[in-house]
Amino acid sequence: AQSVTQPDIHITVSEGASLELRCNYSYGATPYLFWYVQSPGQGLQLLLKYFSGDTLVQGIKGFEAEFKRSQSSFNLRKPSVHWSDAAEYFCAVGPYSGSARQLTFGSGTQLTVLP
């Protein structure tokens, strides 16, 4: 069964500092990987996705993520954090094999941005 681990429950960074959120997955085949962001009381917004090809993917709001098969990781990065980036971030893996389409999510990383 697939699983996703986000080791950091809570991260605090200063505005303007760089950010890296970690994501490790367990899946038997080629994974499809996603990062979503959730503001309080809201649904999930897609930041970026990886299906195949270039292992460095660009997303919205200046985020990028790198797929490293050897490390089973898909870490999210941003070079300079803005106060509006404060939210909860979820990494997800999808099987996309046969009829299976459900995403498996990590437990999330809460990001606090200090002024």
Add this chain to the structure above:
Amino acid sequence: DTGVSQNPRHKITKRGQNVTFRCDPISEHNRLYWYRQTLGQGPEFLTYFQNEAQLEKSRLLSDRFSAERPKGSFSTLEIQRTEQGDSAMYLCASSLDGPTDTQYFGPGTRLTVL
């Protein structure tokens, strides 16, 4: 593209009552998903439709839960005889069938069972 919409946004009910939530997907999307999210956790898959056919159901979906998508457009999720453990955010997502199928989420329905 108006996005995925869900109604109501909030629902407070007493234990034992039935509740129904509605999800309207992005208009051209043929796949629709329901997830449940409890506090401090990521969403957990409940069920998935392709057009009007319900193709996957999680073990989380007890027999008190039923979902429909009668004409392959909007979907409803009903919970019968609600329990306090049903309190959660219920998220709907939709996607378009294809090799890079990507799920887009609605704002969710927050259920509180007293």
